[in-house]
Amino acid sequence: MKLYLAIGACSQAPHICLREAGATFEIAKVDLRSKKLSDGSDFLAINPKGYVPVLEFDSGERLSEVSAILQYIVDKHPSANLAPAAGTMEHYRWLEWLGFINSELHKGIGALFHTDDAGRPKALANAQKHIATVERALEGREWLVGDHFSAIDAYLFVILSWTKWVKIDLAEHKNCAAFVARVVERPSVKEARAAER
Ligand SMILES: N[C@@H](CCC(=O)N[C@@H](CS)C(=O)NCC(=O)O)C(=O)O
Structure with missing residues (x-):
């Protein structure tokens, strides 16, 4: 898994949660002004919406929006207890x-x-x-x-x-x-x- 983030941006919320959950992941830093990644490649090719966070899975599929990504981390790491049980x-x-x-x-x-x-x-x-x-x-x-x-x-x-x-x-x-x-x-x-x- 790879989390696209910008320093101190809202992407830090899923970043913290991935660490709370003990997940295996890497990070890719995005320059939000130039919309470039550290290697100079185009972030808009990753997320045409132009913003972080984006969570990329090993399948190549990508998920954006803080709320969706947080819910994904919660659901996939139940033992981390990052949200109350569904339905309560x-x-x-x-x-x-x-x-x-x-x-x-x-x-x-x-x-x-x-x-x-x-x-x-x-x-x-x-x-x-x-x-x-x-x-x-x-x-x-x-x-x-x-x-x-x-x-x-x-x-x-x-x-x-x-x-x-x-x-x-x-x-x-x-x-x-x-x-x-x-x-x-x-x-x-x-x-x-x-x-x-
Ligand atoms: N609707 C998005 C908004 C995310 C967002 O506002 N990201 C900011 C950083 S905190 C960003 O990347 N801004 C760059 C831009 O919009 O050009 C979400 O909830 O995830």
Whole structure:
């Protein structure tokens, strides 16, 4: 298996989960500006949508979209316990968060990388609104759903980590800051970050 990723991008969420699961895989780094791989080849030939992550199987088949890839890793590595059992209410809560992180938080914080000064106040207010949702949910909890780390925590961690790049002070959101400080210590996260560098 090969995971196409960009340093510190949302692709770090499946990267962390593959390591949590003890999966055998390699990584291929993508330059998102030039859409080239490290060997100079064209990433658009891998994913015409032009974005990471992409998980490539030994068969040559490829899967894109963070949500689909996370669900794939969860399903193929049940012993890693990266999501609640399918069919339980906890699983639907987990999917609810996956949808929220993917469509609201990821895009909300991500927008600040591309917003000019005029557009920043509106984009910032939107991002802060979504961070506040997470802040409330983490009150008195270590993980978003259940009592242990799961794939959505990996995704949340990666997106909250971007706040330092877009000048949002996470210290103002103490539950989120504590969550990031907790997850950054996981061996899977340290390994993923080191491998991406
Ligand atoms: N809908 C995609 C979005 C993935 C995405 O936003 N990837 C970013 C990095 S975090 C990217 O590769 N952006 C480059 C581009 O869109 O040109 C998903 O959920 O996986």
